[in-house]
Amino acid sequence: MLFAPRTRSEGTLTTDWSKQHRRLLGFVDAGAILWAMSGALVLRFGTPGAWERTQTEGPSYVIVTLILAGVWWFCLGFWRSREASVLGYGTDEFKRVLSASFWLFGFVATFSYIFQLEIARGYIILALPAGALSLMVARVLVRSHLRGQRQAGRSSSSVLLIGGLRNVEHLAKALRSQPMAGYRPVATYLPGTSEGTATAPDVGLPNMGHEPSVSAIVAAVRQARPDVVALSSGVPLPPQVIRELGWALTDMQVKMIMAPALTDVAGPRIHTQPVAGLPLIHVSTPNLGLGQRLMKRGFDLLGAACLVLVLSPILIAISLVVKADSPGAVLFKQERVGASGSPFRMYKFRSMVSDAEDRLEALRARSEGNGVMFKLKADPRITRVGHFLRRYSLDELPQLFNVLNGTMSLVGPRPPLPSEVALYQSHVHRRLMVRPGLTGLWQVSGRSLLSWDDTVRLDLYYVENWSIAGDLAILLKTFRAVVSRHGAF
Known part of the structure; x- marks a missing residue:
């Protein structure tokens, strides 16, 4: 070993919060599994007297239940569903829970068939979906608790950022914008820069050094005591130095992560292929093919x-x-721009006075929007009922008929006005590759509070990373966004 292993007091990635959280998940998983499998036992065999009768006809299902519950619990750990890096953010945690569950019951079915074991199929058919559903609900509740802690600045891994000045600043802001991911920047290391170089005041992170050597960086790590060291894209360090740094951090029980210069790319589009010792990252081209379009249309x-x-x-x-x-019509009809730039009429419940469009120009100078979209919190054109409808997004319900006639989708980019499209930069036109949506990432991420750049970024991310699972997640988040009324005016 190049360096002595770091002692427990120096802090490790497995900090107290992650140990406590894994312990909590262990109890929660056990409770959810036992609850579901006991329920399946009761539903299939009824009273305890019926359980006793099964012992003379085949295996004791009380014992089978306890064994399967224990193996299921073990599989969740074997599939690393309680690993700190997947907790609180993203879908990997839920994917691992489902993978462990389905692999277990697939093995049970295969084992029973090969050895001709008479296990009641009704019991298995009840236990699998009940257990998987119980685990998912339990994990959602535990994740909600963890997210509350992370919003308060707890239960996160501290991160030392290493790289060039601008890249480190960008990485720090990105991590801070998503506290639910569980990474909290605490300091920077700027190798190759001059003495006195530091991040901007709005970043507010102390710099631990400038020398581009393994020994200097390790000394900074010992001083900062982070759980994670993050190397930003374009870090000015030779490959050999990065390799030796990785060895040193392993001996110190500190995790190292690399942040490539890829932004707004979803996980399924990224594939890693080792070639000659180099981890090449392949990014697949976003393409909504015919099969995907038919699937999305059927879902809509x-x-x-x-x-x-x-x-x-x-x-x-x-x-x-x-x-x-x-007075006026019940529905408000307005021309919007849809997929491939085709115009269509969008329907909404009228929330303004009947001559609202004629009064728009007089109010345009008072816009509180993001420079492209017109927004006004205290818009005098809104009716009494309109205030209530807009607060809970009920005025948008008639767009369901736009979805049925094929001009809109349930989930997609915000439907723009022709006047807004006229102001688009060339790259923004990629928003028009898919049908606009009744809801979307913009709806669940702040709505009217978003800047224009953030609105475009979210819409382009959706266009390039579409999936049915993503649509379902956005629809579920929409209900929470509507109830909270965040960003609605």
């Missing part, structure tokens, strides 16, 4: 039809209230 039709059916009493009630509140 089914979802919109079900929502219209369920919400029809509310749609009728809102129509009557809008008509009674102020």
